Amino acid sequence: MTIASRAQPGVVRRYLYGTWRYWREMRRTQWLSADEFHARQLAQLRWLLRDAAENVPYYRSLFQTLGATPDDFHDLSDLARLPVLEKQQLREHPEQFFHRYSDRDHLIEDHTSGSTGEPLRFFLTVEQKACEMAHSIRFWRWAGYRTGARIVAFRHYIPKRPTDPLWHLDRRTRTLFFSVYDMKPANLRAYVERFNQYQPGFVRGYPSSIYIFAHFAASEGLRVHTPQAVLCSSETLSPEMRSVIERVLQCPVYDWWGSNERVVTACQCERRGLFHVNGESGILELVPLPNATGDAGQRMIGTGLINHAMPLIRYDLGDLALPAKEPCGCGRGLPCIDRVLGRVNDTIITGEQKYIPSVRFYTLFETYDKVRQFQVVQTEPNTVVVRIVPARAFNGAETDELRGKLERFLGAAVKIDFELVEHIQPEPSGKIRNVVSLVKP
Ligand SMILES: [Zn+2]
Known part of the structure; x- marks a missing residue:
């Protein structure tokens, strides 16, 4: 409220x-x-x-x-x-x-x-x-913000009807809010165009959403306006996300x-x-x-x-x-x-009582460029579902390779199911949780 x-x-x-x-x-x-x-x-x-x-x-x-x-x-x-x-x-x-x-x-x-x-x-x-x-x-202000600067926010805006626009401008705060629920490849080109047109001094919001935006622009070879700084909050910002956002938007990222x-x-x-x-x-x-x-x-x-x-x-x-x-x-x-x-x-705790903090998955996927986005969900003590948004063709060979890497720290007793998806569905709050355990420790 x-x-x-x-x-x-x-x-x-x-x-x-x-x-x-x-x-x-x-x-x-x-x-x-x-x-x-x-x-x-x-x-x-x-x-x-x-x-x-x-x-x-x-x-x-x-x-x-x-x-x-x-x-x-x-x-x-x-x-x-x-x-x-x-x-x-x-x-x-x-x-x-x-x-x-x-x-x-x-x-x-x-x-x-x-x-x-x-x-x-x-x-x-x-x-x-x-x-x-x-x-x-x-x-x-540590990030350089001064009153009156234009802001793009990747959070807080939810289109009420399918025909509503994907963004909303709040003139009082000079903030252009992008919907984080509609960041599908088919929409992202329009996001980049609106972003460039608005020319924000600052970008704030969920790191996963800003990362998806930056990654899309880079993979499509689109020019992106350079803001003064990006301010992330509410989700874990992985070193991979930070480096992609900084490289594409060419400005420093601050985390809260x-x-x-x-x-x-x-x-x-x-x-x-x-x-x-x-x-x-x-x-x-x-x-x-x-x-x-x-x-x-x-x-x-x-x-x-x-x-x-x-x-x-x-x-x-x-x-x-x-x-x-x-x-x-x-x-x-x-x-x-x-x-x-x-x-x-x-934190995933396997049936053998092995603690696997989410950072282990971030570290793995950072060095694995065949995956654009991931989500690991532990559904049973010894079962995890790995959802993958592939960066390029992802077939049986890639799945086997990834399974081998995951088994190294999950242990051979853990069953791994792969699902290839177009995008990772955010939570009702708009956040994306990359690692989720549905098993009570
Ligand atoms: Zn300090």
Whole structure:
């Protein structure tokens, strides 16, 4: 739900003022030293814990059970004394997470798409939304965006009828939205022509959609207008996608990671290496998976610092990430991670209990130029369906070759079924999930 659709008087004004206030503060706090930033987060955390322990039923009983008080927390690492909060707990007992003084009429209801399970409802304050927007503005400005630049967005627009146009221009934000549900080869030439005609300064959206667009233009030898930067979000951006988009659009790609529940976000600065955690609004912990090797990544556990109306503390974000080995060279004191590997649900766990993170598939297909797009779906503990959009003729020999490569890390016990398709169908949200496990671990 958007802020503009809320009818309460004053909400839009509070949102705009809040965004401006957070943005002004973030311009300064990004340059705090790592120690100063740590101290700032600790003060925010202690305030959150005191408020939650007193006013939120779940945390009140949790602290009683633990025999602890918020005053026992002297460092961010003390957070590990609290248990990880699973989605299921929030889904089953949402009332337990409401602050007793929160005014529901002034909260903004949102929900996860439910692509990996039942939808999950949660509630945000206007301050939370304003802080998120300020983080987005900072990210965009790191990429060079200034107010008024033309934007092409590969997301958010769904044609209602088959005869509706494939794009929609929002004059207020100077954004041309392309439908990501209609990116078939028959339509893509028109996308390229409209893109070139509009001459955007910035491109944003799902990396899979921008990749399909760039790959099509390159394979058809079409000239494409060069924007200033591409800003990706909401899906895993593989190194292959990044390199194709950068080569075809001839501009840098910046990546943003966020959680559906808006607990914490991270994004790349102008160096485009590590991801800075937007630590003014959340704390991110990385917790190793049991019995997994280093390249499988670590669980991302988030604590939101702004949304006191429905606080989520040590919430399992469902994604895996690699920790940063050293700070970012830009000099900002914001915490860093190396990169996000993808959803835990995108990790395939075979019947022999082998963990195969989605990054293994990305790595394989990056070096295999006979495939334009792929999707791996684990349907049974020992069965995967591999959907292929071939880059060129794909026959029995190619299938056998690919089967051999996949068997090397899936193991011979896993049955592999191939399906050749014209395009990979996006989720209802518009995202494409390249690796999906339908098997509960
Ligand atoms: Zn940096």
